[in-house]
Amino acid sequence: MVYLKIMHKVPRYLILGQASFLFFAVICFVLEPRAFLENAPFSYYGTHRATFIPYAIGILCAVFCITKAATIIRDKNDVIIRKALFSLAVLLVGILASPYSVNGYFFAAHIIVSILLLSVVLGVSSVIVFTRDRSAKSRLFYTCEILTVVALVLSQGFVGILHVHALAELTISLLFIGHLNLTFEETSHAAIKDSRSTNRLQN
Numbered sequence: 001m002v003y004l005k006i007m008h009k010v011p012r013y014l015i016l017g018q019a020s021f022l023f024f025a026v027i028c029f030v031l032e033p034r035a036f037l038e039n040a041p042f043s044y045y046g047t048h049r050a051t052f053i054p055y056a057i058g059i060l061c062a063v064f065c066i067t068k069a070a071t072i073i074r075d076k077n078d079v080i081i082r083k084a085l086f087s088l089a090v091l092l093v094g095i096l097a098s099p100y101s102v103n104g105y106f107f108a109a110h111i112i113v114s115i116l117l118l119s120v121v122l123g124v125s126s127v128i129v130f131t132r133d134r135s136a137k138s139r140l141f142y143t144c145e146i147l148t149v150v151a152l153v154l155s156q157g158f159v160g161i162l163h164v165h166a167l168a169e170l171t172i173s174l175l176f177i178g179h180l181n182l183t184f185e186e187t188s189h190a191a192i193k194d195s196r197s198t199n200r201l202q203n
Helices: 002-007 009-031 042-047 049-072 076-096 104-132 136-154 165-202
Strands: none
Touching (some): 042 165
């Protein structure tokens, strides 16, 4: 039960990481407001000298919080989530280390890392919704995540149907955090219910 109480800190750290990143993203926007007007991703700020430092600080804050959240997870049933969070932290560093405007190689590396990052998010969400939490709320989160990824793809420059690139990036991260929080809450409720049932049988 103590572990379940500690697990509630995982979404809190993820939210803190997201909030920290957004704080520095707002600073970047003030310094370089053209990004959203040009339908650019957040990583656009990693390609300009004026915004690179606040952008890097925001990314590293998120990496620290994600890593901190991952270290809390120790239950064998959550090993996939733990590994996914560590992977996301590494991939975010990869995003930071591959500014796409340097040359074609950096651009390709940036695209590959971005695809891997989204794959991890959708992969973990798929595992959750098909093997762990099949509730209506979980399926709703999963559906919204897929739709957001579709919107993200349609906002790419080579498609250009939508213009919500940065918004879609923000939305998918928030949906993922919400999905994890729901999963931990369901696990906690189930454990409490089992504990009460066991106590009744013993009494």
